[in-house]
Amino acid sequence: ELKVEQNPLFLSMQEGKNYTIYCNYSTTSDRLYWYRQDPGKSLESLFVLLSNGAVKQEGRLMASLDTKARLSTLHITAAVHDLSATYFCAVDGGVGADGLTFGKGTHLIIQP
Amino acid sequence: DVKVTQSSRYLVKRTGEKVFLECVQDMDHENMFWYRQDPGLGLRLIYFSYDVKMKEKGDIPEGYSVSREKKERFSLILESASTNQTSMYLCASNYGTGITDTQYFGPGTRLTVL
Numbered sequence: 001e002l003k004v005e006q007n008p009l010f011l012s013m014q015e016g017k018n019y020t021i022y023c024n025y026s027t028t029s030d031r032l033y034w035y036r037q038d039p040g041k042s043l044e045s046l047f048v049l050l051s052n053g054a055v056k057q058e059g060r061l062m063a064s065l066d067t068k069a070r071l072s073t074l075h076i077t078a079a080v081h082d083l084s085a086t087y088f089c090a091v092d093g094g095v096g097a098d099g100l101t102f103g104k105g106t107h108l109i110i111q112p
Numbered sequence: 113d114v115k116v117t118q119s120s121r122y123l124v125k126r127t128g129e130k131v132f133l134e135c136v137q138d139m140d141h142e143n144m145f146w147y148r149q150d151p152g153l154g155l156r157l158i159y160f161s162y163d164v165k166m167k168e169k170g171d172i173p174e175g176y177s178v179s180r181e182k183k184e185r186f187s188l189i190l191e192s193a194s195t196n197q198t199s200m201y202l203c204a205s206n207y208g209t210g211i212t213d214t215q216y217f218g219p220g221t222r223l224t225v226l
Contacts, residue, residue, distance in 0.1 A: 009152075033214060042202060043155075043217040088154065099145060099170070100215065104154035 002027050004091050006103035014111055016078055021106045023072040023089035031092035032072045033100065034063050036085045043088065047074075079110045115139070116218035118203055124224045131190040133221050135203030142207060144186035145215060146170075146178060149200040161186055193225045 003026040013019050023032070031050055035043040047056040049065035049072060056063050060083065062075045072089055086107045090100040119134035135144065145160040147170075157170030159178040167178050175197060179187040186205075190197055200222050204215040 035217075042219045043204075045214050045216065048214050090155075099157055099160055102147075102155040104152060 002029075002091060002101045004089060004101050004103040006087075006089055006106050008106060009104060010107045012109045012111065013076075013079055015080055018078065019076050021074040021076075021087055021108075023074070023091075023103055025070050025072075025091045025101075028067070028070075029091045030067055032065050033090040033092075034072070034074055035088045035090065037088065037105070038085050046087075076108075081110050081112060084108055084110045116203055116205055116216050118201075118218040118221050120221050121219060122222050122224075124226065125190075125193050126226050127194060129190075129193050129225075131193050131223065131225075133188040133190075133201055133203075133223070135186045135188070135205075135218055136184055137186075137205040137216070137218075138184065139205070139207060139216075140183065141205035141216075142183075143205060144180065145204040145206075146176075146186065146188045147202045147204065148172070149202055149220070155202065158188065193223075195225050197223065198225045199223060 005024045007022050033048055034046040036046050037043045047063040052067040054065045060077045065072045086105045088102050088105045090102045116137045125131050143162050146158040147155040149155050156172050158176050159170050161167045161180040164180055164183050177189045200220050202220045203218040206213045206215045
């Protein structure tokens with residue numbers, strides 16, 4: 001059974017700081033997704049990582065995938081308040097899997 | 113832009129009632145999904161469908177059923193609602209030969225069962 005663990009689950013940080021959210025998963029996978037959810041809103045796709053070593057960047061967010069370590073990171077550079085949200089990673093379980101398995105989410109608060 | 117809509121944002125029902133949650137997507141997506149989201153548990157897959165009239169159980173199908181009579185519409189049915197089904201319900205869809213291409217989510221339905 002595929003397990004996806006994110007940490008931290010809760011993070012409060014100040015504007016201007018850098019931080020990393022980690023996503024570990026338990027079985028081999030070549031596809032990993034990052035989503036953002038604002039309070040009371042639905043999930044918005046941020047990144048799709050499709051191979052080992054993949055790196056994607058959008059503004060102050062950068063995601064990477066290491067399939068050998070079964071680890072993805074979401075790095076936040078010089079955080080701003082607008083990035084406050086809950087971030088989810090989701091992993092493709094591969095052939096025969098029933099869609100994506102989501103982590104529990106990282107609730108990020110960025111304070112001025 | 114992909115648009116996934118859900119019939120209600122908020123719903124309050126009584127224990128034992130039959131509840132229908134509707135989801136419609138306008139991008140001709142093959143696959144549609146129903147999740148529930150609970151604090152501390154993340155998203156859990158209830159059911160998914162990869163074609164009209166086709167359905168597959170997800171991780172937590174007990175107490176739920178689904179219907180997909182048309183490609184654009186996927187309904188989640190609670191045959192006899194219970195208080196432990198109080199939750200946020202999210203519908204999603206995607207396109208492609210792989211079920212695990214990027215999923216696009218609807219706005220969610222917050223269901224309260226009294």
